Amino acid sequence: MDDDLPTDFQVIVVGTGMVESIVAAACSRIGKNVLHLDSSDHYGGLWASYNFDGLQKFIKEVNSDPKRQLQVYNLAEKWYIEKASAEESKAEGEEKPEDGKGDPAKKVWTQDSFAAEYRKFNIDMTPKLLFSRGPLVELLISSNIARYAEFRCVTRVLTWLSDKLMPVPCSRADVFATEAVGIVEKRQLMKMLTSIVGYNEEEMNNEFKDWNDKTFKEYLTHKGLTPNLIHYVLSAIAGGTNSMPCLEGVKECKKFLMSLGRYGNTPFLWPMYGSGELPQCFCRLCAVFGGVYCLNRPIDKVQTKTADDGKTVVTIDSKSKTLNCDHLVIGINECPKDLISPEPAESCDISKAVFITNGSIMKSDKEPLTLLRFPPLSDEDNAVTVLEVGPATGSCPKGLFVVYFITNKVKDAESDLMPIAEKIFDMSGGDQTADTEKPKCLWSLFYNVKDTSAPVASTADSVHVCSGPDAGLDFDRAVEQAEQIFKKICPGQEFLPRAPDPEEIVFEDDVTHGPEFQREDEDAEGDAPKE
């Protein structure tokens, strides 16, 4: 079936990660003829979400393929529950939604019950949040791609202070309501936050002109904030550590504060069914505007040649077929080494972990969706981003939570992250029904990912290399990079103009019979879904 794949395109995109997918959508949207390939059988590459079965396959694949381990390594999966329950559990199958009040009796999970509900899991390889007024949200709205996705608001931001979890007051109302800070502190905090939001670019440069080589912490101390407040602003709001440069801290704070009040109590949105949906939304738009999609299609060789008219043509060998295009957009993990110039410098890799637990890290009336920025435990450590999502996000079955840890690697994923896991989870296994203070960890996965997020230049003008996922909280760098690549391919063109709603597409001609409705061959010809 693959063989009726057309061979000539203006743009070929290889890899369905976030950056690649945005570029594909943008090119297709303005009328470029786009082919989008992926060597794997699913969308997203390292940005994908997997159900529990898919995740098991992913782990097996990586563990058995040394080539894959150049991207993902140190994979360690561990169960904290039995394979099968000793006695047949009484209420098998569909758990009816609990009616009435109070906690339903805690279900005892087994490895088999995970497997039975594998489809209800959507576990992210690259979990990320969206700032409510960040570039991705604005792009989704302005391009009308928002209609392909749904979101939930992050309901709370937590921090780790004095050896326990504390909610971070986000909004003005929160600041006034919180009992964690005193009256005088409240006024101080409000003043500080209000002034940061108020600065425009110029004022910011003025106010902070002497702070270029100083840290944000020094600035906050200078402003007379108490240690408590410094912790809230630096760690929880700016997401920084003691060494965070002042200007960066101010900018991060401003970004946080500017995104408040648009959709919920916190500045953040989480995509339903996981971050892996987002590249697919852009792929859908690309397809709607005629982009051709083909997964399971590895490429073997890439060459650039100059045609007689001086134009560069990129040729790609794939499954004994030669594909031609004017521009090749390719994910860094799929890209032949000789096209990358120069080899990207060694960077700090990323340590990640996923936990499945039987309760939230901090009890809450309604199902919470939590961001926790865990400050470094020691000076050698990095801050850890913790995201906890529940069944309402389509991430897991009822009664469970999925918790993601992300940090810059120091030693390896398990050594970097286990100490923090032990602080907020009960990692001892054992009786799941016991009423423990901390939720029980039922399953964990630690892994390291090579950081391929630095922008990379290619050896040819018509080849554009897309970076991999970064350790950052949001998608901003991916969006920014996609726009830059698009501008190189289509200079002067609008980046993802609004796609019309179906209601807005009006057909001018009345019902007239088109060409004869018949097809001799099995398969359609042409690029569009002509049926």
Added chain:
Amino acid sequence: MAKTYDYLFKLLLIGDSGVGKTSILFRFSEDAFNISFISTIGIDFKIRTIDLDGKKVKLQIWDTAGQERFRTITTAYYRGSMGIMLVYDVTNEKSFENIKNWIRNIEENASADVEKMILGNKCDLEAKRQVSKERGEQLAVEYQIKFIETSAKDSLNVESAFYTLARDIKAKMEKKQEASNPAGARTGGHQLRNEPQRKPTSWLSRCSLL
């Protein structure tokens, strides 16, 4: 904004390339059959509001955007769908055999209780027929799915197919609501489905960016 419908159903069209999914969509939504405009414009979905037992039911019918061609439908396409039309071409044996694969695909990706229906399209092309009506019926019985032969070109059964699917979804939905109403309790978080009758208390906590 005043709501102009009682229910909103998201429906999908699934099946091999060239079986006539887009033609069925246009026949139902525009009462038109014209190939020339279909391939030119980016069609996401079409909308038609129908009247079912006194209720206004808005059908939002999504097309595959050609992503079925190399079996590359996104998992995102299936999210929130309530009904699926599985379409094959009666003049194309392969497209009929592939229905089983598509059903597997649906089971993997769509919600477990999604309503399904099989359509044998292009039944006007009797001379070229490769798949008999009986085989279609047999397959439908095997999967316990409703079946009907259609012709988007001659406008045969397209209308009644969508009405049937919509009626089944509505019946299932009302049954569910009846079952959950006596308890009267909403479980934490908002429903993943559009629930036009009960507006979530706060639209802020779960929002489409529109």
